Amino acid sequence: MIDVNSLKKRFGSNEVLKGITTKINKGEVIAVIGPSGSGKSTFLRCLNLLEKHDEGSIKIEGSDIRSMEVHLRKKVGMVFQHFNLFPHLTVLENVTFAPQQVLKVGKKEAEKDALELLSAVGLSDKADSYPSNLSGGQKQRVAIARALAMKPEVMLFDEPTSALDPEMVKEVLQVMKNLVKTGMTMVIVTHEMGFAKEVSDRVLFMDDGRLVEDQDPAIFFENPRTERAKAFLEKVL
């Protein structure tokens, strides 16, 4: 469903992505891992045009993403490390905002959908709270509900648990596991190796702007092919 071909991205003279080629199939769960600065976030952000790539192409269902800006955003949901909830809106308003403003869904219907999503992430009782009154884990679950409210076909996660206190990591991972069960296509940048191993269909290991391994998780974690992956795993496991 997503076709990435020789993707390159530079920030000034710093080449951050040095030619990434991969395919993401419908319903697949992809874990993207690699050392800090290797370009994982940049790769993810290119997938929904938060960064514009310099060379190569990204196609979703055959169409180049650069020709479908708004339409693309409707198809691709994103969850950020720092949640980025709208602090001046209630939890319910956070979730209903984009469906109302972008998809032009009526208020009643948007709220009904939102309440269902909030209940799915276990936060029905927080609908009228403001983000500042939520814990980190709760915020991230709201952010997931907010992205899902746009009924995306792909969900991108950029280190969704890295800003959380350890005791809150589990609740967020649980919500993500439930999402995996629905058959959602997911691309997850994560440092949670156990989680990556458990839920992903494929692991993309990035180092220095290159896709060094594209591998089945069982194989990758037991028996990485490259020295760089070995060294990385030794450090983090």
Next chain:
Amino acid sequence: MNLDFAQLVPSIPYILYGVWVTLQFVAVSLVLGFLWGTVLSLFKIGKITILRWFADAYTSIFRGTPLILQMLLIYYAIPQLTGVDIGAFTAGVLTFALNSAAYISEIIRAGINAVDKGQKEAAMALGVPYRTMMLKIILPQAFKNILPALMNEFITLTKESAIVSVIGALDIMRRAQIVGASNYRFFEPLLLAGLVYYLLVMLLTLAGRVLERRLAKSD
């Protein structure tokens, strides 16, 4: 030193009425300045080079020349160019609105830049169009951050507004001068005017603090 406030007493209501004139003047200027300043700030952060250039040049000119000069130019130039006599109050309001817009646009621009960049990204990732994002996500947060600075601008405007007396608008200052001239005693009415300005500023400062605390609570 011989101060004689007894002579001033009958004129006190006349001078105090100037409070109303001054406040009206400041409020209208501030609202107009705020709206225009918001537009300018959007020009400054926008992608359209010509508008950005215009807004920067505008700000530079209004900040780089004396307010009183701007006011006299507007007061005399508009009638001369258009044949329409706009009157002292309107000329004053126009000057203050145009001038404070330059300052306010800088305040708002800083406020917008201070909003976490993640907010824009989250809105973009959700497909929210630029206009909606600005109006409903970024500006509401920016305005909350800049309230203290805006309050400051309000206070500055209140004090600076005394220069409209130069073109004859009947504000506190002008009234004090008129009373002074008619009694041949300037010290007492000017002292009163000073006291009134000071109380106004203190009142605004207090109101600003209350408002700030209110907003802080909703965090």
